[in-house]
Amino acid sequence: MKALVFHEPERISVDDVAEPVPAAGEALVRVVAAAICHSDIRVYKGQKHARPGVIPGHEIAGVVESLGAGVEGVGVGDEVVVCPIIACGRCAFCLLGRRHRCLERQTLGYDEDGGLAEYLLAPATLVASGHLLPVPDRLPLQRACLTEPLACVLNSLETCNVGAGSSLAIIGGGPMGLLHLLLARALGAGVVIVSEPDEARAEVARRLGATAVLDPRRDDLAAAVKERTAGLGADAAIVTAGLAEVVGQSLDCVRPQGVVNLFAGFPPDTSVPFDPNVVHYKEIRLTGSQNASIDQYRRTLQLLPNLAEIEEVTTHRFPLAEATEAYHVRLRGEGLKSMVVMDA
Ligand SMILES: [Zn+2]
Numbered sequence: 001m002k003a004l005v006f007h008e009p010e011r012i013s014v015d016d017v018a019e020p021v022p023a024a025g026e027a028l029v030r031v032v033a034a035a036i037c038h039s040d041i042r043v044y045k046g047q048k049h050a051r052p053g054v055i056p057g058h059e060i061a062g063v064v065e066s067l068g069a070g071v072e073g074v075g076v077g078d079e080v081v082v083c084p085i086i087a088c089g090r091c092a093f094c095l096l097g098r099r100h101r102c103l104e105r106q107t108l109g110y111d112e113d114g115g116l117a118e119y120l121l122a123p124a125t126l127v128a129s130g131h132l133l134p135v136p137d138r139l140p141l142q143r144a145c146l147t148e149p150l151a152c153v154l155n156s157l158e159t160c161n162v163g164a165g166s167s168l169a170i171i172g173g174g175p176m177g178l179l180h181l182l183l184a185r186a187l188g189a190g191v192v193i194v195s196e197p198d199e200a201r202a203e204v205a206r207r208l209g210a211t212a213v214l215d216p217r218r219d220d221l222a223a224a225v226k227e228r229t230a231g232l233g234a235d236a237a238i239v240t241a242g243l244a245e246v247v248g249q250s251l252d253c254v255r256p257q258g259v260v261n262l263f264a265g266f267p268p269d270t271s272v273p274f275d276p277n278v279v280h281y282k283e284i285r286l287t288g289s290q291n292a293s294i295d296q297y298r299r300t301l302q303l304l305p306n307l308a309e310i311e312e313v314t315t316h317r318f319p320l321a322e323a324t325e326a327y328h329v330r331l332r333g334e335g336l337k338s339m340v341v342m343d344a
């Protein structure tokens with residue numbers, strides 16, 4: 001079969017590799033769509049580790065093609081999305097139901113082969129943990145493919161207690177910033193302010209319902225957020241761009257007892273200067289979030305049929321043979337999210 005292979009930083013290619021055959025407990029998924037994540041780009045740039053020779057891709061939707069012996073709960077022909085986490089099931093975090101924090105966690109697309117291929121072999125532990133999730137009716141697979149990034153965003157928003165009427169500042173209007181905007185809107189948030197210097201992205205943010213889009217090169221972010229939140233500051237600020245200088249800004253954007261979530265990953269060795277007294281006197285909760293619980297995946301899948309606007313975020317689609325180009329548009333900063341669609 002054809003697959004995209006990560007050889008080493010800055011070297012990927014579409015190769016012919018052996019088509020996997022599912023052993024006991026495993027499932028073979030015919031991939032229909034697999035999207036490129038910013039973290040795949042960070043692996044490409046050498047900022048994040050993946051095993052050389054691995055097939056990347058952890059945002060995956062497809063159809064179950066065949067099953068090894070003894071698989072229960074999924075059937076041949078089922079449309080599924082993949083939670084790419086392989087968890088041990090018995091460490092302290094797994095026992096708390098937080099398999100995304102598993103101490104022995106392995107992840108498809110980094111440690112084991114992922115979805116940028118004609119077929120994905122779902123490991124037995126992943127299948128047994130229920131990490132092949134059934135796609136609801138009325139949900140096209142190309143939209144279902146965004147379950148993984150959107151579940152991460154749900155985790156981020158729930159970490160910040162964003163709900164009906166909440167005010168929110170989103171730092172960065174790239175694909176993940178825009179998914180935060182969309183989902184915050186869907187959860188009933190009130191004022192949602194996006195900070196994004198790129199005019200094309202700012203335009204999408206306005207179209208998707210941002211209360212205001214600020215240009216961080218021109219506008220005083222904290223002052224503009226306060227102006228729109230009765231002088232208080234936002235309930236939460238979420239950093240979706242891994243830039244050291246925006247961390248201090250986001251602390252200034254939230255109200256006393258507000259939450260700042262570092263959703264983005266930062267380049268290695270980043271250090272951030274900020275005034276600890278801002279955290280102390282305002283009693284700010286400074287946190288991070290990454291990935292999502294399986295329950296957040298499940299609920300995200302239930303939301304997606306009613307979230308058609310999310311398709312605006314996928315601006316580029318490529319056939320598997322051109323999967324390297326799906327990386328290169330992201331590296332050039334063109335458009336928003338890129339997706340590999342089989343038979344496209
Ligand atoms: Zn992702």
Ligand SMILES: [Zn+2]
Nearest residue numbers: 088091094102
């Ligand atoms: Zn575990």
